[in-house]
Amino acid sequence: MNAHPSEIVRMAARLVNQGARLDMSALAAELGISRTTLFRRVGNREDLLGEALWLLSDKTMRAADKRWHAMHGDAVRDPDDGLRCLWIMAWYREAIAGHQGMRMLLDEEPVAAIRVLTDPAGRVQPRVIQSYVDLLDRDVDAGGFVPVVDVKTLAYAIVRLGETFLYSDVLASRSPDLAAVGTLIGRLVDRGL
Template sequence: MSPTADEIIRAAAHWIDRGIRMDTRTFAHELGISRSTLFRRVGNREELLGDALFYLADRTMATAVRMWERAEGAAVRNAEGELRCLAVMREYRSAIAGNRGFRRFLDDEPTVAIRVLTDPRGRVQPRVMAAHVELLRRDVDDGGFVPAVSLESLCYAIVRLGEAFLYSDVLASRAPDLTAASTLLAALVEGRVPTAPL
């Protein structure tokens, strides 16, 4: 049976996760479909990469949320006082930075990767921002904090700052510094600099 669009996206995410370059001819052949069928179902190569990368990001975020829930239950802050959304975002960035397939994609195709990941009209960044809005909204609703600006504005700043640190090796020839990112994001969200780096 011919794969659905969702099945194609999951298969593409699996290729990225394994560090395999997305060659659409080979990929379509492995799925048992033509390239034209592939394009009809999921769009061009960059659109497919965007959907697959968001699929990986969404799974990574869900895993980070489950880790918090296993350790802290429904608490909005942990024993150290760290806000749930900040801990989840820290774990999310760490998991993405440590994903060898994702890093290989960034290393092998930096221009394509940055375009796909950061295009404000693309298939990754708008959905990542929406996921961050929902993550922070839970903490607002549960009484964790009151943001100084709208959640949409705050999450725009969070995602863009996170990208600047997560992709800093490609964007600015600097090694990613996730500790600095966590400290700055905590200051942005809470309106104060943590007493010690997270």
């Protein structure tokens, strides 16, 4: 089999999605290639894990965006004055928090999972930040709100704050509190702290 890197990433994402451990030797054997070839195509285990987690994250973000559109079309605010980007981000966090595969990864490999998910030079966090920049920019352009700081700084703050609460069980031995982080982010984005 001549597996393309994108196919390998999809296979790794399926494994993570199922809550299975990403074993590079087993994956190489399943693909019918050597570990060396696997590493040459997709990098080391953390590189592949990062790409797989990003693929799942991007899919989740797109689903949240589609959910908004199905409920409110192109509106920037819902009937209760809730801002589109805030709802999409909240649904994204909720889906990530409830994702069985993600929870298993965090439970079984907390150090590797946090490193891959929150590395500022990694494959997940910078892309999530960019997704948030895009969401915020879209709402600013539509006249939905005026941010208190530039959008890139705001997106960075939202992602870091979200990570702190979303992964608080691993980072600080506290239960994740999505309601609290939603309130804080809402104040930060839409009303200013």
